[in-house]
Amino acid sequence: MQSIIIKKPHLSEKSTGLRSLNQYIFEVPAKFNKEEIKGAIEEYYHVKIIKIRTINPPSKPIIWRNKVSQRRRNKKAIVTLAEGQKIELGA
Numbered sequence: 001m002q003s004i005i006i007k008k009p010h011l012s013e014k015s016t017g018l019r020s021l022n023q024y025i026f027e028v029p030a031k032f033n034k035e036e037i038k039g040a041i042e043e044y045y046h047v048k049i050i051k052i053r054t055i056n057p058p059s060k061p062i063i064w065r066n067k068v069s070q071r072r073r074n075k076k077a078i079v080t081l082a083e084g085q086k087i088e089l090g091a
Helices: 013-021 034-045
Strands: 023-028 049-055 060-064 067-071 075-081
Touching: 013 023, 023 034, 034 049, 034 075
Parallel strands: none
Antiparallel strands: 023 075, 049 075, 060 067
16 A cells, blocks of 8 residues: 555655655655655655655646646655655666
8 A cells, every 4th residue: 555655755856855864755646644755755665754744835826728727736745754764766
């Protein structure tokens, strides 16, 4: 089930800078809560999580054939690991 919850790690300048604070950012589907995300990341990466913060960005409008609809966005989870823990993301 953890492969469904964790879509991918979010790699950007900000997420790279947060690694010095022992924090990592992951993209997850919007329907999962903090406890489910925490369990999935701990199980998949074998780390101890201290704190999780989630960001649910607004959906993005799409105009296609003169019709406006909304593109659903993924939730971002900012995960703080315990002291001495590390996740190797490979990029």
